Amino acid sequence: MKQIITLGLAIMIALASSAQKNVTQFLGIPVDGTKTSMIQKLKAKGYSYNAKLDYLKGEFNGREVLIRIGTNNNKVWRIMVTDAHPTRSETDIRIRFNTLCQQFSENTKYVVPSFVTESYEIKEDEDISTQMALYNKRYEANYWQVTEADKDAIQKTLRHFQDKSENEIIKMDSSDIKEGLNDILTGIDYLTNIISKKSVWFMIAEDYGQYYIIMYYDNEKNKANGEDL
Secondary structure, eight states, X not given: OOGGXXXXXXXXXXXXXXXXXXXXXXXXXXXXXXXXXXHHHXXXXXXXXXXXXXXXXXXXXXXXXXXXXXXXXXXXXXXXXXXXXXXXXHHHHHHHHHHHHHHHHHOTTXXXXXXXXSOOOOOTTXXXXXXXXXXXXXXXXXXXXXXXXXXXXXXXXXXXXHTSOHHHHHTOOHHHHHHHHHHHHHHHXXXXXXXXXXXXXXXXXXXXXXXXXXXXXXXXXXXXXXXXO
């Protein structure tokens, strides 16, 4: 009578089985492991490494960019991608920012976090320089990355639910259904927590009147959380 209860557990089991590899990815490379290993993998993708300045250079999403690698306890937790060529045009940076918002929203590998309630896109009449200089406004867009492991877990869960016949569900008493729903919510919370650790976001940065985009691919599992304090 409690078959539905295993639905939430199915989510957790499916994700736990791939937890080691289910982390943020950049160009298909897990944001994990050592910095040396990450540099080698990016060089294999065609990026050149400047050892003196400690960055990689190459093309990403149609732009020439500089890539820097952030680590914590000798493990990679962040890939930072910066435009190599800034612009002095507010119109250009607004279009660039809004184009990225559209590209992310149309990409099935990303979802907008549940806490976001407004559109990220910048309106045409927005005075970017004034907002940043006088009001410290931060133009930023946040997304969560959905990996193949997440999609597999969701598909397994849907199949598990679809296998339940209508008669099986009808025969359940109210306590079974309540317990089953609570278990499903637990599974969804678990899935949301996993996905939220794979944060991909970008922002407009300004330096002496020049604007550029910085993108971050963060593996929150490796991020410092005060454990060294």
